[in-house]
Amino acid sequence: MSVEVKNGLDIKKTIRELIKQHGTERAELIPIMQKINAAFGYISSEAIEELAILMNLPTNQIFTVATFYRMLSTEPRGKHVIQFCESAPCHVAGGRQVWLALQEALGIKSGQTSQDNKWTLLTTSCLGACGIGPVLVIDQDIYGNVQPQQVKNILSRYE
Amino acid sequence: MKAVRSMVLVSSDAESIALGANEVFSAFQQKIQDYGLSDEISISFISDIGHNSAAPLVIIYPEAVIYGPVKPDDVLDIVEEHLDKGHIVERKLVPAHELSEHLAWLSSRKGTLPAENRIVLKNVGLIDPENIEDYIALDGYQALGTVLGKTPAETIGIIKDSGLRGRGGAGFPTGLKWSFVAKTHIDKKYVVCNADESEPGTFKDRLVLEGDPHAIIEAMAIAAYAVGADEGYVYIRGEYGLAIERMKVAIKQAREYGLLGKNIFSSKFSFDLHVHAGAGAYICGEETALIESIEGKRGEPRSRPPYPTTFGLWGKPTLVNNVETLANIPAIIRNGADWYRSIGTPSSPGTKVYTILGNVNVTGLIEVPMGITLREVITIYAKGMKGGTFKMAQTGGSSGSIIPANLQDTPMDFDSFKTASVSLGSGALLICNQEICVVDLAKVLLNFFRFESCGKCNPCRIGCQKSFEILSNIAEGIGTLQDLEDLQMMADQLYELSNCGLGQTAGSPLKDILTYFHAEVESHIRLKVCPADTCPMSGKTIYQVGQEVKITREQGA
Amino acid sequence: MPTIKSLDDLTRIREEVLKKQELITTSGKTEIIVGMGTVGRATGTQEILTAILSYIEEHNLGNVIVRQTGDMGLDSFEPVIQVILPGKERVTYGKLNPEIVKSILSNHVIGGKIIEEFKVER
Numbered sequence: 001m002s003v004e005v006k007n008g009l010d011i012k013k014t015i016r017e018l019i020k021q022h023g024t025e026r027a028e029l030i031p032i033m034q035k036i037n038a039a040f041g042y043i044s045s046e047a048i049e050e051l052a053i054l055m056n057l058p059t060n061q062i063f064t065v066a067t068f069y070r071m072l073s074t075e076p077r078g079k080h081v082i083q084f085c086e087s088a089p090c091h092v093a094g095g096r097q098v099w100l101a102l103q104e105a106l107g108i109k110s111g112q113t114s115q116d117n118k119w120t121l122l123t124t125s126c127l128g129a130c131g132i133g134p135v136l137v138i139d140q141d142i143y144g145n146v147q148p149q150q151v152k153n154i155l156s157r158y159e
Numbered sequence: 160m161k162a163v164r165s166m167v168l169v170s171s172d173a174e175s176i177a178l179g180a181n182e183v184f185s186a187f188q189q190k191i192q193d194y195g196l197s198d199e200i201s202i203s204f205i206s207d208i209g210h211n212s213a214a215p216l217v218i219i220y221p222e223a224v225i226y227g228p229v230k231p232d233d234v235l236d237i238v239e240e241h242l243d244k245g246h247i248v249e250r251k252l253v254p255a256h257e258l259s260e261h262l263a264w265l266s267s268r269k270g271t272l273p274a275e276n277r278i279v280l281k282n283v284g285l286i287d288p289e290n291i292e293d294y295i296a297l298d299g300y301q302a303l304g305t306v307l308g309k310t311p312a313e314t315i316g317i318i319k320d321s322g323l324r325g326r327g328g329a330g331f332p333t334g335l336k337w338s339f340v341a342k343t344h345i346d347k348k349y350v351v352c353n354a355d356e357s358e359p360g361t362f363k364d365r366l367v368l369e370g371d372p373h374a375i376i377e378a379m380a381i382a383a384y385a386v387g388a389d390e391g392y393v394y395i396r397g398e399y400g401l402a403i404e405r406m407k408v409a410i411k412q413a414r415e416y417g418l419l420g421k422n423i424f425s426s427k428f429s430f431d432l433h434v435h436a437g438a439g440a441y442i443c444g445e446e447t448a449l450i451e452s453i454e455g456k457r458g459e460p461r462s463r464p465p466y467p468t469t470f471g472l473w474g475k476p477t478l479v480n481n482v483e484t485l486a487n488i489p490a491i492i493r494n495g496a497d498w499y500r501s502i503g504t505p506s507s508p509g510t511k512v513y514t515i516l517g518n519v520n521v522t523g524l525i526e527v528p529m530g531i532t533l534r535e536v537i538t539i540y541a542k543g544m545k546g547g548t549f550k551m552a553q554t555g556g557s558s559g560s561i562i563p564a565n566l567q568d569t570p571m572d573f574d575s576f577k578t579a580s581v582s583l584g585s586g587a588l589l590i591c592n593q594e595i596c597v598v599d600l601a602k603v604l605l606n607f608f609r610f611e612s613c614g615k616c617n618p619c620r621i622g623c624q625k626s627f628e629i630l631s632n633i634a635e636g637i638g639t640l641q642d643l644e645d646l647q648m649m650a651d652q653l654y655e656l657s658n659c660g661l662g663q664t665a666g667s668p669l670k671d672i673l674t675y676f677h678a679e680v681e682s683h684i685r686l687k688v689c690p691a692d693t694c695p696m697s698g699k700t701i702y703q704v705g706q707e708v709k710i711t712r713e714q715g716a
Numbered sequence: 717m718p719t720i721k722s723l724d725d726l727t728r729i730r731e732e733v734l735k736k737q738e739l740i741t742t743s744g745k746t747e748i749i750v751g752m753g754t755v756g757r758a759t760g761t762q763e764i765l766t767a768i769l770s771y772i773e774e775h776n777l778g779n780v781i782v783r784q785t786g787d788m789g790l791d792s793f794e795p796v797i798q799v800i801l802p803g804k805e806r807v808t809y810g811k812l813n814p815e816i817v818k819s820i821l822s823n824h825v826i827g828g829k830i831i832e833e834f835k836v837e838r
């Protein structure tokens with residue numbers, strides 16, 4: 001059986017560590033999944049099974065929670081995740097043009113991951129930075145007042 | 160520091176500037192300083208308020224009088240007579256017949272003061288949020304110390320008397336809510352700070368969390384003492400990484416200083432706080448969904464009653480308050496209920512934090528007394544429209560109302576807005592010019608709702624999706640007149656049948672565009688014209704009942 | 717670490733802090749306050765902060781204190797800093813870049829002359 005390893009991390013070992021830190025109370029499920037998501041980029045079915053055993057919860061319970069929240073993913077994502085704010089304030093500030101430029105520059109559409117696994121493009125709801133809209137987030141970096149012609153330059157900062 | 164009692168506004172359109180508005184402004188600054196009035200009088204430029212034969216104009220609140228034309232030499236008289244002694248300088252008033260029509264709105268604003276008055280944001284942008292000493296230096300934790308010398312009932316009494324109403328959207332009286340939780344005879348109770356702030360266009364809570372986290376800790380401790388709780392949660396949306404970090408730092412510091420933990424201020428009262436980071440779901444701002452989410456479940460709203468005040472987190476009585484609501488508490492305790500009531504309007508005391516967004520020259524955030532009008536926000540703070548004239552504004556975030564130009568003079572307080580069937584909501588003000596198409600805007604809003612609907616109840620899940628599809632069809636140029644009726648029906652049913660506030664308010668932008676902008680929606684359908692030239696149908700070929708129709712901008716015109 | 721056990725303790729600590737802060741002003745120190753909220757960071761206050769610190773180091777300015785604060789709500793003016801010369805009013809500057817910041821440091825912080833062009837009047 002192959003064990004999932006990312007950044008030198010073994011998923012099962014990581015989960016056991018997390019359970020040791022957090023305990024097995026139901027309330028700890030989301031905090032634990034947030035950490036798994038941060039470390040592995042997504043929550044694999046292997047991770048869900050392991051969590052189910054250690055937290056003594058049915059897998060479907062864990063799965064429904066994992067799929068409910070936008071910041072948790074059950075699918076692998078590219079090396080860099082781009083989130084584009086599609087809420088009204090950013091839209092009114094000229095978001096559509098930036099969105100088109102972004103899709104063109106990446107050659108992918110919303111929800112897709114690029115062939116080389118470098119980028120995943122997602123839309124998101126308001127990020128609370130609307131005073132400087134249009135806003136996009138790459139990994140943890142927030143970019144505000146984005147103009148369509150800046151998109152290529154911003155992307156080029158990422159390896 | 161004294162409270163601001165007057166506001167001086169100097170016109171700043173090109174004509175006024177050419178006629179010396181800058182010099183007038185400096186003269187006011189100088190003279191106000193000379194008279195030692197700097198703390199009591201605020202002075203700003205006002206954006207272009209249209210052509211006037213008496214430029215530059217000077218408007219003074221709360222008397223709402225207009226002087227003009229004002230020369231630097233006149234300033235001394237105005238400061239001495241009007242601002243210092245309180246007599247209006249009749250000879251400099253603009254004669255009524257010269258006041259152009261577009262300034263008529265001002266006369267209805269007598270007695271109001273639209274000047275910034277920071278209570279909630281008092282320390283934000285001034286103190287170092289990661290240093291508890293900065294907060295203590297500005298009277299921090301004094302309110303908590305004082306409250307612990309009173310009874311819980313007395314504390315609730317002060318909050319009730321202040322007239323504070325919840326700032327999370329619904330405007331529920333805060334003191335009353337506290338008394339519901341206090342009344343329950345159960346040992347374990349919780350207080351929860353709702354910092355999920357996901358309403359598009361709203362970031363006021365973020366500023367408080369990032370800029371003044373100790374104010375929230377102090378307020379939650381006061382609330383906990385008043386209702387009899389010993390444990391609390393701050394539920395911060397997961398996207399607010401910096402706010403989460405700063406809140407954790409602040410909690411750690413408060414514990415070190417003994418301001419959280421056992422026997423606070425050597426009293427019998429013990430209280431501790433946890434931070435819970437959200438994982439990305441708008442619906443978790445709804446208080447029962449938020450509670451489910453803390454419990455480790457999907458954030459689906461519960462049916463009510465029972466309300467959280469009796470059956471909340473893990474079935475225990477739970478007080479849920481918004482960040483902005485809580486940020487008012489320490490100031491009310493320190494300065495008293497009467498002081499609070501002296502600000503704002505009688506039925507909505509205090510201030511409101513607004514976020515100003517959209518097609519305006521200056522975006523950002525202001526805190527002003529309840530009852531300011533949209534027009535005042537645009538002219539005084541947003542410094543006027545950008546790229547076109549005012550068409551509409553959306554107040555209160557996505558679930559708020561879309562209001563047309565003729566409602567821009569409605570005072571923004573809970574009751575006036577209710578009378579006008581407008582939602583004040585979260586205080587987001589998205590201001591749109593003529594370039595913005597109502598169909599396009601409604602499409603973006605419904606896209607948000609169909610995405611964020613938790614899917615638990617059918618009317619909301621299906622209603623949001625269906626409305627979005629209809630709007631898309633209209634935008635594509637394949638809408639029918641039946642669609643208008645269907646949209647209206649959707650809006651009504653969303654309101655009547657949905658389980659929680661998300662679905663109930665999702666239809667309000669629909670209802671508003673059909674009420675105020677019916678003609679514009681209809682032109683998309685009948686004439687295949689998007690007057691703002693935004694919708695995808697412009698310049699496209701479509702097929703309708705077997706017949707090819709080329710849609711151009713001029714069609715039907 | 718002082719533990720606060722009574723209102724008197726709180727008042728004492730408050731007075732100590734105020735004294736400390738007053739000492740800063742009376743000792744002729746200039747304060748520069750950098751807006752480090754989410755929007756501040758998104759518009760580049762990190763670069764601004766670096767520029768300020770390296771300028772201070774290059775010019776050996778011993779009497780300047782640099783602090784951070786949250787966003788002020790001046791979104792369209794971000795990045796924003798505030799400068800307080802000893803005993804003077806707080807001046808807020810907006811729409812900054814490292815170059816402008818350098819000129820604020822040399823003209824205002826060292827030279828005492830406010831640069832009106834970048835001042836934010838609210």
Ligand SMILES: Cc1cc2nc3c(=O)[nH]c(=O)nc-3n(C[C@H](O)[C@H](O)[C@H](O)COP(=O)(O)O)c2cc1C
Pocket residue numbers: 324325326327328329330331333336353354355356357358441442443444445446447479480481482484485659660661
């Ligand atoms: C869909 C939905 C989203 C909401 N989002 C928020 C929110 O982000 N923040 C908030 O404080 N209240 C939100 N509320 C309101 C809360 O349910 C609740 O009324 C509020 O937290 C009570 O606090 P208050 O009495 O201090 O206003 C939301 C309600 C609904 C129906």
Ligand code: FES
Pocket residue numbers: 085086087088089090091125126127128129130131133135359360361
């Ligand atoms: S609308 Fe885009 S960040 Fe708020």
